[in-house]
Amino acid sequence: QTPRREAFGSRNVFILSAIGSAVGLGNIWRFPYVAYEGGGGAFLIPYLCALLTAGIPLLFFDYAIGHRFRGSAPLAFRRMHRAAEPLGWWQVLICVVIAVYYAVIIAWAAMYTWFSAQLTWGPGNENDFFFTDFLQSADVAVVGVSTDFVPQVGIPLVVVWLLVIGIMALGVKRGIGRANMILMPLLTVMFAILVVQSLFLPGAAEGLNAFFAPNWEALANPAVWASAYGHIFFSLSVAFGIMVTYSSYLKRKTDLTGSGLVVAFANSGFEILAGIGVFAALGFMAQAQGTDVAGVATSGIGLAFIAFPTIVSQAAGGSIIGVLFFGALVFAGITSLISILEVIVAALQDKLGWGRIRTTLIVSIPLAVISMALFSTTTAISVLDTADAFVNAFGIMAVALVAVIVVAWFLHKLPALTEHLNRRSSFPVGTLWKILIGVLAPLVLGYLLVTGLIEKIAEPYGGYPSWFIGVFGWGMVVALVLIALLLSALPWGTRSHAKDDPEY
Ligand code: PHE
Numbered sequence: 001q002t003p004r005r006e007a008f009g010s011r012n013v014f015i016l017s018a019i020g021s022a023v024g025l026g027n028i029w030r031f032p033y034v035a036y037e038g039g040g041g042a043f044l045i046p047y048l049c050a051l052l053t054a055g056i057p058l059l060f061f062d063y064a065i066g067h068r069f070r071g072s073a074p075l076a077f078r079r080m081h082r083a084a085e086p087l088g089w090w091q092v093l094i095c096v097v098i099a100v101y102y103a104v105i106i107a108w109a110a111m112y113t114w115f116s117a118q119l120t121w122g123p124g125n126e127n128d129f130f131f132t133d134f135l136q137s138a139d140v141a142v143v144g145v146s147t148d149f150v151p152q153v154g155i156p157l158v159v160v161w162l163l164v165i166g167i168m169a170l171g172v173k174r175g176i177g178r179a180n181m182i183l184m185p186l187l188t189v190m191f192a193i194l195v196v197q198s199l200f201l202p203g204a205a206e207g208l209n210a211f212f213a214p215n216w217e218a219l220a221n222p223a224v225w226a227s228a229y230g231h232i233f234f235s236l237s238v239a240f241g242i243m244v245t246y247s248s249y250l251k252r253k254t255d256l257t258g259s260g261l262v263v264a265f266a267n268s269g270f271e272i273l274a275g276i277g278v279f280a281a282l283g284f285m286a287q288a289q290g291t292d293v294a295g296v297a298t299s300g301i302g303l304a305f306i307a308f309p310t311i312v313s314q315a316a317g318g319s320i321i322g323v324l325f326f327g328a329l330v331f332a333g334i335t336s337l338i339s340i341l342e343v344i345v346a347a348l349q350d351k352l353g354w355g356r357i358r359t360t361l362i363v364s365i366p367l368a369v370i371s372m373a374l375f376s377t378t379t380a381i382s383v384l385d386t387a388d389a390f391v392n393a394f395g396i397m398a399v400a401l402v403a404v405i406v407v408a409w410f411l412h413k414l415p416a417l418t419e420h421l422n423r424r425s426s427f428p429v430g431t432l433w434k435i436l437i438g439v440l441a442p443l444v445l446g447y448l449l450v451t452g453l454i455e456k457i458a459e460p461y462g463g464y465p466s467w468f469i470g471v472f473g474w475g476m477v478v479a480l481v482l483i484a485l486l487l488s489a490l491p492w493g494t495r496s497h498a499k500d501d502p503e504y
């Protein structure tokens with residue numbers, strides 16, 4: 001007898017957890033710069049178009065699949081059609097890759113929360129401190145992939161893994177649900193204080209001007225539109241199997257589209273707030289250094305681990321800004337990481353019929369070990385950078401493209417999914433939704449995939465040696481597809497959840 005499928009305590013816990021997954025590093029360190037680069041205030045137009053025509057429709061698509069077929073990604077796709085199971089495993093494997101490096105960034109941010117309190121890096125030395133003192137970076141072209149252990153990265157990484165393993169082992173309701181109930185309100189409060197505080201920094205107005213000043217010409221550039229769509233997919237965590245998995249833990253009678261709208265707008269709200277906070281702080285930094293905002297605007301690792309420490313060094317009350325900023329990265333990151341891990345844990349639980357704790361340990365311990373082995377060494381940053389770029393461009397985009405084509409054009413499931421969504425939902429979907437999923441989404445995703453491919457073939461990514469890109473870039477992407485096919489070929493365990501969920 002298989003145990004009953006786990007469930008969230010209530011729809012609100014589900015919504016909060018879905019927001020917890022969506023709000024992540026992307027909102028804080030990616031969106032502000034994407035918007036700034038893509039026309040500032042004018043970027044609102046491609047952004048809203050991407051949100052309304054692709055992000056939200058795909059969110060509904062994921063919810064519909066997970067809730068209708070009530071399973072982890074592989075099980076849900078398998079129940080849709082036996083031959084569709086590899087799509088689910090492909091998503092699971094993408095989550096494996098992301099999990100091993102997402103944990104690393106959380107560990108860095110945790111250390112920087114600590115460093116901020118005492119300005120460990122020494123003012124004026126932020127760049128060297130990050131690469132040389134903290135990461136002890138070595139050049140992959142010279143040393144290959146190193147195994148030299150860097151304790152100040154490795155030790156917080158162990159702590160992060162222990163924490164998330166603990167949360168995962170407690171299960172959907174007591175672990176994931178409760179962690180989000182605690183962390184998300186905390187994150188919101190910290191974030192609000194951070195944004196208000198940064199607005200009072202001298203030079204903040206300049207930063208906001210730079211962020212919001214509309215550059216209408218950007219709208220004529222297709223690359224700007226592409227970046228808006230690319231950002232929205234990542235930001236809403238669609239096509240990762242996450243929303244499929246989470247919505248499988250919802251009660252039968254649930255307003256799916258209403259929930260989706262709340263999640264999508266909460267995520268956007270966070271991004272815009274982050275844009276304001278980040279650019280206010282960059283405005284301060286520009287003023288302090290006597291340059292303009294364009295000279296200091298950046299994103300990702302450079303923003304978080306070099307620009308922000310500089311701001312922390314220079315601002316009055318900088319340590320508080322640093323603790324709030326890095327603390328926010330940690331909390332936003334943890335709630336996203338547990339959603340990524342849940343995709344993997346749920347998939348194996350379903351396929352093998354194992355219990356929660358056993359599956360959690362069997363999934364998480366190897367991931368933690370791989371994450372330690374690759375990323376607490378001196379070549380961490382090159383591996384992380386490459387894996388991230390390739391899994392985004394050819395993992396997520398590709399699986400989303402194949403999924404919408406298979407579901408819409410081969411399996412003709414959109415009418416059934418529409419009907420499922422409309423059964424309980426406050427916001428009805430219809431022909432427009434089917435067109436957006438079946439036609440617009442494949443076109444946009446296809447375009448993004450092909451342009452990404454051309455770009456990465458034309459020029460070796462990041463200037464890394466080709467053997468390195470071959471292994472951690474192309475090799476990894478191809479391996480995911482092959483392993484997904486292999487896993488689909490394995491038989492479902494006798495105690496698997498495949499057949500006997502009483503509510504399916
Ligand atoms: N949506 C998250 C963000 O905006 C990123 C993420 C991707 C989270 C994949 C979970 C899984 O940062």
Ligand code: NA
Binds near residue numbers: 024
């Ligand atoms: Na997001």
